[in-house]
Amino acid sequence: MSRVVVITGGSKGIGRATALKFLEERPDLVLVYYDQTEEEINGTLSMIRERGHEAEAYKRDVSSYREVESLFSEILKAHGRIDVLVNNAGITRDRLLVRMSEEDWDRLLEVNLKSVFNCSYFAVKAMMKERSGVIVNVSSVVGQIGNVGQCNYAASKAGIMGFTKSLAREVAPRGIRVNAVAPGFIDTEMTQALPEKVKEMFISSIPMGRMGRPEEVAEVIYWLCGEGSSYLTGQVIHVNGGLYM
Ligand code: NAD
Numbered sequence: 496m497s498r499v500v501v502i503t504g505g506s507k508g509i510g511r512a513t514a515l516k517f518l519e520e521r522p523d524l525v526l527v528y529y530d531q532t533e534e535e536i537n538g539t540l541s542m543i544r545e546r547g548h549e550a551e552a553y554k555r556d557v558s559s560y561r562e563v564e565s566l567f568s569e570i571l572k573a574h575g576r577i578d579v580l581v582n583n584a585g586i587t588r589d590r591l592l593v594r595m596s597e598e599d600w601d602r603l604l605e606v607n608l609k610s611v612f613n614c615s616y617f618a619v620k621a622m623m624k625e626r627s628g629v630i631v632n633v634s635s636v637v638g639q640i641g642n643v644g645q646c647n648y649a650a651s652k653a654g655i656m657g658f659t660k661s662l663a664r665e666v667a668p669r670g671i672r673v674n675a676v677a678p679g680f681i682d683t684e685m686t687q688a689l690p691e692k693v694k695e696m697f698i699s700s701i702p703m704g705r706m707g708r709p710e711e712v713a714e715v716i717y718w719l720c721g722e723g724s725s726y727l728t729g730q731v732i733h734v735n736g737g738l739y740m
Pocket of ligand 1: 503504505506507508509510527528529530531555556557558583584585586606633634635636677678679680681682683684685686
């Protein structure tokens with residue numbers, strides 16, 4: 496039986512690479528995205544079709560409890576269960592703290608952290624009925640070591656680490672595993688927006704001397720969702736070329 500796999504922010508970057516990796520097992524794939532044009536999401540769906548698969552794509556704001564509630568009820572109506580949730584959707588709103596608006600703080604925390612609560616809440620309820628399931632949350636190295644201009648982002652990503660460990664303890668007896676990946680500096684649209692000088696500065700501090708590829712994070716997410724990691728829960732796996740050890 497195909498697994499029902501839900502990936503938030505699944506339409507580009509790390510989320511898209513994860514979706515493509517999952518195709519190996521022919522899942523029932525559900526992608527959630529928000530800030531993209533029809534053209535962009537159709538591009539992702541074409542990539543999936545070119546590989547001989549189909550996926551459903553829902554344009555939903557995962558920071559909204561109500562939107563997530565109705566999304567999960569649609570998914571459950573269509574598929575009957577959820578086997579895998581990858582909480583990957585995320586944004587940046589970089590500013591020094593003294594220039595950060597209340598809106599920069601609130602919106603970022605809602606999209607990056609409240610979304611993880613929203614989606615996990617409805618997924619776990621469904622997974623508990625099956626007494627199985629896997630959740631992988633996408634944190635960041637910045638949640639561990641901090642970064643100038645990213646107080647809001649670092650707080651959200653450190654929050655994800657604490658959330659992961661707490662939920663892992665709560666649901667382990669129900670056969671559900673919850674882990675996180677903490678990527679370092681990965682080549683996606685999120686980082687392509689940075690000025691060249693800032694990129695060079697980051698790269699010079701990475702022992703492996705290069706940015707990571709989305710596929711390199713996807714490999715670890717996929718492994719965390721599979722039997723190969725069956726005795727792992729509550730862990731944060733760093734995928735960062737040695738940037739933080
Ligand atoms: P990206 O900008 O390429 O993709 C972000 C995805 O999130 C898109 O699919 C977008 O539609 C979705 N999204 C944004 N807001 C949303 C909302 N409100 N509701 C639903 N979906 C929403 O980003 P990426 O670089 O692939 O990052 C993916 C995750 O990895 C993020 O959580 C990010 O913080 C994290 N991360 C990225 C890096 C990096 O260097 N790129 C490093 C560490 C962690």
